[in-house]
Amino acid sequence: MNTASGYLMLVVLLITALVTFGWCLQESAGSEPAERSVGKGVKIPVILDTDICDDIDDTWAVALLLQSPEFDVKLITTAVGDTSAKTKVLAKILQTAGRTDIPIGTGIVGDLKKGHRQDEWVKDFDLSKYAGKIYPDGVQAIIDTIMKSPEPITLIAIGPLPNVAAALEREPNIAKKARFVGMHGSVRRGYGGSPKPQREYNVVTFLKASQTVFTADWVDMTITPLDTCSLVVLKRDKYKKVLDSNNPAAKIVIDNYRVWLKSGKKMNEADINTRSSTLFDTVAVYLAIKTDLLEMENLGIRVTNDGMTAIDENARKVNCATKWKDLGAFEDFLVERLTLPIGSAGAIKQE
Ligand SMILES: [Ca+2]
Numbered sequence: 001m002n003t004a005s006g007y008l009m010l011v012v013l014l015i016t017a018l019v020t021f022g023w024c025l026q027e028s029a030g031s032e033p034a035e036r037s038v039g040k041g042v043k044i045p046v047i048l049d050t051d052i053c054d055d056i057d058d059t060w061a062v063a064l065l066l067q068s069p070e071f072d073v074k075l076i077t078t079a080v081g082d083t084s085a086k087t088k089v090l091a092k093i094l095q096t097a098g099r100t101d102i103p104i105g106t107g108i109v110g111d112l113k114k115g116h117r118q119d120e121w122v123k124d125f126d127l128s129k130y131a132g133k134i135y136p137d138g139v140q141a142i143i144d145t146i147m148k149s150p151e152p153i154t155l156i157a158i159g160p161l162p163n164v165a166a167a168l169e170r171e172p173n174i175a176k177k178a179r180f181v182g183m184h185g186s187v188r189r190g191y192g193g194s195p196k197p198q199r200e201y202n203v204v205t206f207l208k209a210s211q212t213v214f215t216a217d218w219v220d221m222t223i224t225p226l227d228t229c230s231l232v233v234l235k236r237d238k239y240k241k242v243l244d245s246n247n248p249a250a251k252i253v254i255d256n257y258r259v260w261l262k263s264g265k266k267m268n269e270a271d272i273n274t275r276s277s278t279l280f281d282t283v284a285v286y287l288a289i290k291t292d293l294l295e296m297e298n299l300g301i302r303v304t305n306d307g308m309t310a311i312d313e314n315a316r317k318v319n320c321a322t323k324w325k326d327l328g329a330f331e332d333f334l335v336e337r338l339t340l341p342i343g344s345a346g347a348i349k350q351e
Contacts, residue, residue, distance in 0.1 A: 051159025
């Protein structure tokens, strides 16, 4: 080897080393912690608190949760109204999905007269024969799951917050050991993209609980307000893929959507063939994995006494998904997850 070619080789080696080093730096700086941990095979430990059986989007969100290989689901708790009746629906979902390994916690009992709209789906389901664990005190189950975890738990809340507020009041230390991700509030836009913020159902129906949760000392706090979550509706071909899928997750969703449409007043039953309702809660489940498809703003958010979520620079900082970067890509993500072939990574097992 002459001096010139030796020098050339040295330069090539040096460039290769620099490029590799730079790439490594970029990898470690650019990845979200959750995504990085998934890459190592470590899952994100999560609790879901859901007011399932009121609006139907919670059922879609539960299906998305079960279909997402990024999660290690530690607990699902039922919130608002007849929480025991809701536990029955959740138990049938987990049994159908082959996921009775996930414990259920029954949340604080509310108004029992209200009933719910997915009763028909569980009319032949015998809860006494259910194989999974059911904690009668869901609030304590939330506390115990967070306090016993060696790493921070991600608490995804997709309904009003009586359970989470009660858990904070009973054991304030849970906040320092948990990340909060919620479908809550309205920052600059209201329902369906309307041009002014509005009182959002999950915040305003249990206002004091919302104020407790929005001032707690969480590791961090992320929300999808109406600005983004109220724009998600599957239509035409995207909806048809879920409707026609044989995947248990898709069937759970569609079977429940059918009984939900039938049992509601002023519902258009023909929607079952063409479109979903607004799928608010699915966005919170996505945000517990990653934020790529949304514009995130770190804003001080104060829950006002009249139930608004106002921007206030002196209030607790919250990561708010205020705009979509690519709503179509999120819809595709949702459809893909719910129709994943049985047996593929993360797909729920067949009964
Ligand atoms: Ca909900």
